[in-house]
Structure formats: structure tokens, C-alpha cells
Amino acid sequence: MQIGYKLAAEAFGPAELVRQAVRAERAGFDFVEISDHYHPWLDNQGHSPFAWTVLGTIAARTERIGLATGVTCPTVRYHPAVIAQAAATLALLSEGRFTLGVGSGERLNEHVVGRGFPAVSVRHEMLREALEIIRLLWQGGYRSYEGKHLRLEDARVFDLPEEPPLIAVAASGEPSARLAAEFGDGLFATEPKEEIVRHYREAGGKGPGYAEVPVAWAPDEHTAARAVLETTRWALTGWKVMSELPNPVNFEAATTTVREEDVLGQFACGPDPDRFTEVARQYTDAGFDRLVLMNAGPDPDGFLDFFQEELAGRLRALAPGGTGK
Numbered sequence: 001m002q003i004g005y006k007l008a009a010e011a012f013g014p015a016e017l018v019r020q021a022v023r024a025e026r027a028g029f030d031f032v033e034i035s036d037h038y039h040p041w042l043d044n045q046g047h048s049p050f051a052w053t054v055l056g057t058i059a060a061r062t063e064r065i066g067l068a069t070g071v072t073c074p075t076v077r078y079h080p081a082v083i084a085q086a087a088a089t090l091a092l093l094s095e096g097r098f099t100l101g102v103g104s105g106e107r108l109n110e111h112v113v114g115r116g117f118p119a120v121s122v123r124h125e126m127l128r129e130a131l132e133i134i135r136l137l138w139q140g141g142y143r144s145y146e147g148k149h150l151r152l153e154d155a156r157v158f159d160l161p162e163e164p165p166l167i168a169v170a171a172s173g174e175p176s177a178r179l180a181a182e183f184g185d186g187l188f189a190t191e192p193k194e195e196i197v198r199h200y201r202e203a204g205g206k207g208p209g210y211a212e213v214p215v216a217w218a219p220d221e222h223t224a225a226r227a228v229l230e231t232t233r234w235a236l237t238g239w240k241v242m243s244e245l246p247n248p249v250n251f252e253a254a255t256t257t258v259r260e261e262d263v264l265g266q267f268a269c270g271p272d273p274d275r276f277t278e279v280a281r282q283y284t285d286a287g288f289d290r291l292v293l294m295n296a297g298p299d300p301d302g303f304l305d306f307f308q309e310e311l312a313g314r315l316r317a318l319a320p321g322g323t324g325k
Contacts (some may be wrong), residue, residue: 073105
């Protein structure tokens with residue numbers, strides 16, 4: 001069981017994200033994962049720096065901790081040739097510590113380049129082509145590709161690591177889980193659904209399963225839940241909403257009815273390690289073995305201390321499929 005720390009790029013500026021990553025390494029986390037956004041979910045979050053610059057700086061200032069994108073969309077805002085080059089460079093700078101998390105994207109971030117945002121079936125086709133392009137370029141040499149949606153013309157990534165980064169593909173249902181099995185080295189998800197892991201395994205997927213676990217540390221449950229309501233209530237809307245709304249103002253409107261009791265039903269809020277373990281167990285019972293703690297509480301340093309002192313051992317005792325303590 002590996003435990004990761006989510007760097008909330010929508011909620012903190014670049015220097016603070018680097019500081020948190022260094023602290024997370026000292027606190028014993030196995031890896032950090034950063035969201036790759038152009039916009040925050042809500043305007044009051046107030047940030048959205050360029051994830052790849054932040055990751056490069058973290059690679060230079062840490063020694064052990066793994067790095068991951070959670071997740072990058074390599075089809076609209078980026079061309080997959082750019083992501084193939086960026087991921088290869090980061091793998092070299094981090095000495096093999098980088099995992100490329102990819103997905104079909106959200107309108108929130110992808111519409112900004114003016115190319116529209118396709119239907120989900122088309123996005124899956126585009127992601128498949130993007131992964132083929134990335135894999136092709138990582139083989140070395142000059143490469144070309146002619147797909148239904150994406151093209152590559154006589155391109156070469158010159159600086160390649162000896163071993164390419166692991167690719168974890170985001171999935172929310174059977175089609176994307178099967179895509180992860182066919183083209184990825186791992187699975188990425190945000191919901192504790194056993195069927196996602198099952199579809200991935202049935203399609204031949206053998207890699208690790210990453211899952212984001214919603215938590216909010218504070219000295220008391222109410223303070224934690226209020227922090228989630230203020231900045232992270234978008235997380236309760238579900239993937240179909242999260243993938244389709246175009247701007248923070250739309251998420252503001254879509255979340256006006258979220259209540260504190262809704263937050264408490266989904267997030268582990270407050271200072272009780274038993275509640276954090278209970279929420280995390282939903283994901284390990286579903287078969288995930290890479291837990292990413294997405295802390296929406298108001299005090300990142302307090303949460304990192306809490307993890308190191310009270311939570312790490314409990315979570316590492318869990319095991320996929322519900323066999324842990």
C-alpha cells in the first residue's frame with residue numbers, strides 16, 4: 001500500500017505547493033500528485049499554476065518522494081507530443097520518480113484554447129490516439145502518426161529515460177477502465193467503485209490502482225466541514241458534472257445546495273483517525289492500492305503532522321480487497 005498527498009493546485013500558489021511537497025516527503029508520504037488545471041474549480045480557491053513547472057521544481061528539491069500528475073489531458077489543451085516530451089524530461093530530472101496520470105479531461109480546462117470540448121465517446125477515441133502517440137515517441141527516433149482526431153508529423157523526443165514513466169489512466173466506467181488496461185500501466189479513479197477495478201482487471205490490467213480519498217483535517221469536525229463547503233464542495237457534484245461545466249462561476253451555481261451533512265457523508269472531517277481510516281477503507285475494499293489523500297482542511301501543516309503521527313500506520317495496514325486491518 002502506497003500513500004500519496006494531493007497537491008491542490010487550485011487552492012495554493014506554486015511556491016506553496018513546492019513547500020508542501022517537501023513537507024510531505026519529510027512526513028513519510030510515498031508520492032505527491034498534482035492536478036493539471038488551467039482554472040480552479042471555484043474563484044475563491046484563487047490559484048492554478050502550471051503543474052509541470054511546479055513538478056520540475058519539486059523534483060529538484062526532493063530526493064525520494066514520487067511525483068504524479070492527477071491527471072493531465074493530452075488531447076485538447078496539450079498535444080500528446082508535448083506531453084511525451086514533458087513527461088520524459090520530468091522522468092529524467094526526477095531520476096525515475098514520475099508517473100504520468102492521464103484522462104479525457106474537463107471542459108473547465110480544455111475549452112480555453114477554443115477547440116471545443118467533444119462528447120465523451122470522442123474524448124475516449126482521442127485519448128486512445130494520444131496514448132498511442134506518446135508510446136510511439138517514447139520508442140525513440142522520428143515518428144509520424146495519422147489518426148482520426150490527432151496527427152504527428154516527423155517528431156522525435158531526443159531526451160528519453162532508460163525506462164519510460166508509468167502511465168496511469170483515469171477511469172469512471174467500463175469503457176475508460178478497459179482503455180486503461182489496454183494502453184496504461186495503471187488505473188486512476190476518484191470514486192470507490194469496485195466495478196471500475198474489476199473492469200480494469202478483467203480487461204487484462206495488472207498495474208497499480210490510484211484513488212483520491214476525500215479528507216479534511218481540522219481540530220474539530222465542524223471547522224473541517226465548513227472548509228470543504230467553502231472551497232471544495234465541487235467534489236460532491238460527481239464526474240458527469242465535473243467534466244462538463246466550463247468555468248468556476250458554473251461550479252459556484254451548481255453547488256449552492258450542498259450542505260454540511262452532505263460533506264460529512266463523503267469526507268473524513270476533523271481530527272479522528274478512525275473516521276479517516278473508515279473513508280480510506282472504502283477505496284481499498286474496492287481494490288485500490290495507491291491512496292491519494294486529498295485534504296480540503298484549512299491547515300495543510302496540521303494535516304501533514306496528523307498523517308505522520310496518527311494516520312500513516314493505520315492506512316498502511318489496509319490492503320486491497322478488504323484484507324487489511
